[in-house]
Amino acid sequence: MAYVPVPKDLTKIKTKVALNLTKRQLICFSLAAVVGIPTYLLARGMIGNSAAVLVMIGLMLPFFFLAMFERDGQPAEKVIRNYIRAKLWPGTRPYITENLYKYLDEEGKTIATQNKTATTATAASAKKHRSGKRK
Numbered sequence: 001m002a003y004v005p006v007p008k009d010l011t012k013i014k015t016k017v018a019l020n021l022t023k024r025q026l027i028c029f030s031l032a033a034v035v036g037i038p039t040y041l042l043a044r045g046m047i048g049n050s051a052a053v054l055v056m057i058g059l060m061l062p063f064f065f066l067a068m069f070e071r072d073g074q075p076a077e078k079v080i081r082n083y084i085r086a087k088l089w090p091g092t093r094p095y096i097t098e099n100l101y102k103y104l105d106e107e108g109k110t111i112a113t114q115n116k117t118a119t120t121a122t123a124a125s126a127k128k129h130r131s132g133k134r135k
Contacts, residue, residue, distance in 0.1 A: 024075070028067030036060040 014022045021029070036056045044052035069076040 025067045028063045032060040032063035032067075035063070 017023045017026055019026075036059050039059055040052050040056040043055055047055070066076050069079070071079050074082075
């Protein structure tokens, strides 16, 4: 009987379109070829073969980066966008929780002062009443 390993995390599985590459990889590699090959063919006559290859590689590297890089399930452009947004627009937090303990503390203090004044008032009235009985 054939044994087929099944990965535990199925979200990491990408569907392959052609040549064991995903659709994203095919598009990025095609764009790299469209930019890199004509650049090499036009530049090798002017700057030499080795320099033209280095220029071609430099122009193709961003496309390879966009095709292959992924962090936490997000592609490169989303990671870059989030990084730029965090650095350029830190801003204020849109949602701030309220400190309930602060309000409970204030209410507790007011309740305690009300109870304290109430007990002193009742004690004073009781003294008046007692003093009234004795006279």
